[in-house]
Amino acid sequence: MVRFLLRRAILAAMVTLTVLVVAFALTRLSGDLAVSIAGPNATAEDVATIRKNYGLDRPLPMQFLEWAANAASGDFGRSYLYRAPVAGLIKDRLPITIGLGLSGLTIALLTAIPLGILSAMREGSLLDRAIGLIALIGQAMPSFWLGLVLIIGFGLKLQWLPISGVDTWDGYILPGIVLAFSAIPALLRLTRAGMIEALASDYIRTARAKGLSTASVVLKHALRNASMPVVSVAAVQLGFMLGGSIVIETVFALHGVGYLAWESISKNDFPVVQAVVLLLAMIYVGLTLIADMMNAVLDPRLRAG
Amino acid sequence: MKPVLEIANLRVGFSDGTAAVRGISLNVLPGETHCLVGESGCGKSVTALSVMSLLGRGAKRSAEVMRFHDRDLTRMSDREMARLRGDKMAMIFQEPMTSLNPAYTVGSQMAEVLERHRHVSRAQGLDRAAALLGHVGITAPGMRLSQYPHQLSGGLRQRVMIAMALMCEPELLIADEPTTALDVTVQAQILRLLQGLQRQLGLALLLITHDLGIVARMAQRVSVMYAGQIVESATAEALFAAPAHPYTQGLLNCVPIPGKTPRDQPLGSIPGVVPRIGAGFIGCAFRDRCTHATTACSGDIPRRSVAQHHETLCTMAPS
Numbered sequence A: 001m002v003r004f005l006l007r008r009a010i011l012a013a014m015v016t017l018t019v020l021v022v023a024f025a026l027t028r029l030s031g032d033l034a035v036s037i038a039g040p041n042a043t044a045e046d047v048a049t050i051r052k053n054y055g056l057d058r059p060l061p062m063q064f065l066e067w068a069a070n071a072a073s074g075d076f077g078r079s080y081l082y083r084a085p086v087a088g089l090i091k092d093r094l095p096i097t098i099g100l101g102l103s104g105l106t107i108a109l110l111t112a113i114p115l116g117i118l119s120a121m122r123e124g125s126l127l128d129r130a131i132g133l134i135a136l137i138g139q140a141m142p143s144f145w146l147g148l149v150l151i152i153g154f155g156l157k158l159q160w161l162p163i164s165g166v167d168t169w170d171g172y173i174l175p176g177i178v179l180a181f182s183a184i185p186a187l188l189r190l191t192r193a194g195m196i197e198a199l200a201s202d203y204i205r206t207a208r209a210k211g212l213s214t215a216s217v218v219l220k221h222a223l224r225n226a227s228m229p230v231v232s233v234a235a236v237q238l239g240f241m242l243g244g245s246i247v248i249e250t251v252f253a254l255h256g257v258g259y260l261a262w263e264s265i266s267k268n269d270f271p272v273v274q275a276v277v278l279l280l281a282m283i284y285v286g287l288t289l290i291a292d293m294m295n296a297v298l299d300p301r302l303r304a305g
Numbered sequence B: 001m002k003p004v005l006e007i008a009n010l011r012v013g014f015s016d017g018t019a020a021v022r023g024i025s026l027n028v029l030p031g032e033t034h035c036l037v038g039e040s041g042c043g044k045s046v047t048a049l050s051v052m053s054l055l056g057r058g059a060k061r062s063a064e065v066m067r068f069h070d071r072d073l074t075r076m077s078d079r080e081m082a083r084l085r086g087d088k089m090a091m092i093f094q095e096p097m098t099s100l101n102p103a104y105t106v107g108s109q110m111a112e113v114l115e116r117h118r119h120v121s122r123a124q125g126l127d128r129a130a131a132l133l134g135h136v137g138i139t140a141p142g143m144r145l146s147q148y149p150h151q152l153s154g155g156l157r158q159r160v161m162i163a164m165a166l167m168c169e170p171e172l173l174i175a176d177e178p179t180t181a182l183d184v185t186v187q188a189q190i191l192r193l194l195q196g197l198q199r200q201l202g203l204a205l206l207l208i209t210h211d212l213g214i215v216a217r218m219a220q221r222v223s224v225m226y227a228g229q230i231v232e233s234a235t236a237e238a239l240f241a242a243p244a245h246p247y248t249q250g251l252l253n254c255v256p257i258p259g260k261t262p263r264d265q266p267l268g269s270i271p272g273v274v275p276r277i278g279a280g281f282i283g284c285a286f287r288d289r290c291t292h293a294t295t296a297c298s299g300d301i302p303r304r305s306v307a308q309h310h311e312t313l314c315t316m317a318p319s
């Protein structure tokens, strides 16, 4: 167990380091930063001043080391656009994004797992096919469109839920549903496939031969074994939701990290871009690590190696 | 003596048209070992699973009589059947390597049975599990309880399966080829274990095997199965002394039975394989492989009595 986790942690550290380098390199490769910061009307003198002030005239490795050292202590520099510390900008927006991602994932899991189990238990039935069809439709639906439909339906017509902002907790519901829709099909198919395999296995026959209740056979014995791939993919999906919720943040007027990322990329606010890329990479690495740990808890065979 | 398990005219068909079991009847008496023998694919496992109501959704089962003591198994709901399984009747399987859940400890999987049927605490369940592991010859049972299946050898896993089947002191144990997947040395140990347990606990044992050597060691009664039918049933003694059905004779010629086959007798073999039988098949399913086959073998075959408690399904006059 310890060795397994240690190996994963080392891997995670290496990935983080690589991302650090790539994040830095990307912003430097996309043209002369001083020129883009200075704007189209700047003179050559202005550009030279900016280059000097921002330290862009020093050798790249030096710039990198300085940035990395600062980043390690939580200082990501100042945003050119907001003229404020990047760390603060992100800190303000992170709770919204995390709240959004977690509500999306929760809704997705609460939908996909029961439906996947039902589908597997009635494999080939009308119910199974209906569930499959719903998943397919869900996958084909563009999220901005779904978002608007939900806003019109539940927000404007029925007036059940707020349509923008997250001043109260229920503001997370509609955007959460939209986010969940993108994750449900994959999670549902994985749950279904895993459960079909598990339910056909010899140990399930044993569990039934022991006279265990259907609930125990399905939820304790089969689901436990079917849940490992679901955990791994759920972690990746949460990563997607945290990093790729720009469309949803726009539709629902939420100012999360996704929105910040989009803004900073389009305005060439490179300290923010670097910080966001690094943050998302760390989140991915962290989520994968958590998924690995959960799988090690779920499957004793993983703990041995 | 009233049988523990009584089956008359059991039929099992699958949705693909296979008639896996075609009207078999057999009784298992208290404290008796009844062996169900036959080649691979003749329907032994399907018979066992249909007694336990463990057949999959594609299977259709019907029986004139299927009783466990006085309880009519054909009329039981899934829920009632689940109450009986693991409690009064238990089963161990052909595949010890895959029959335990990889995600739970041995102790948890064993204790669960007692918790379910006797509503005891986990601690009490584990106590009984440890005692039974000791009983089936596992040393350091306390340590094994906290181990996972992948940490155990095949022989150990089958012992765990046996111990698990005994958790609620069943009256009927169905053992489906419990030693087929194991090393020869381990096979002998497991058989000895089953024999001992059966004697001590007075279990009725329905032992499924394709190995006549095992039959000779274990059985009081034998039912020989071929293509979904029981072609001969007799006491073990009578069967080995005077096999009536050409299939049984063929089987006996294929293997040396210690103390029963003369040393200088060459071993035979039965050419061909078990045919796959669809619904509506008439006549003897063995006729294509039988050296005594006549035209009568294509018609309906009556079940005849060769001697007391010795029946066969063959047109051939009893010799």
Ligand SMILES: Nc1ncnc2c1ncn2[C@@H]1O[C@H](COP(=O)(O)OP(=O)(O)OP(=O)(O)O)[C@@H](O)[C@H]1O
Binding pocket: B014, B015, B016, B018, B020, B038, B039, B040, B041, B042, B043, B044, B045, B046, B047, B056, B058, B094, B210, B276
């Ligand atoms: N789920 C199923 N669907 C269709 N046919 C099946 C199914 N299960 C078993 N059969 C068929 O029923 C017949 C009897 O199978 P069964 O497993 O009972 O054989 P067996 O006597 O136990 O053989 P073995 O010694 O190999 O275990 C075989 O022809 C098999 O192909």
Ligand SMILES: [Mg+2]
Binding pocket: B044, B045, B046, B094, B176, B177
């Ligand atoms: Mg079998």
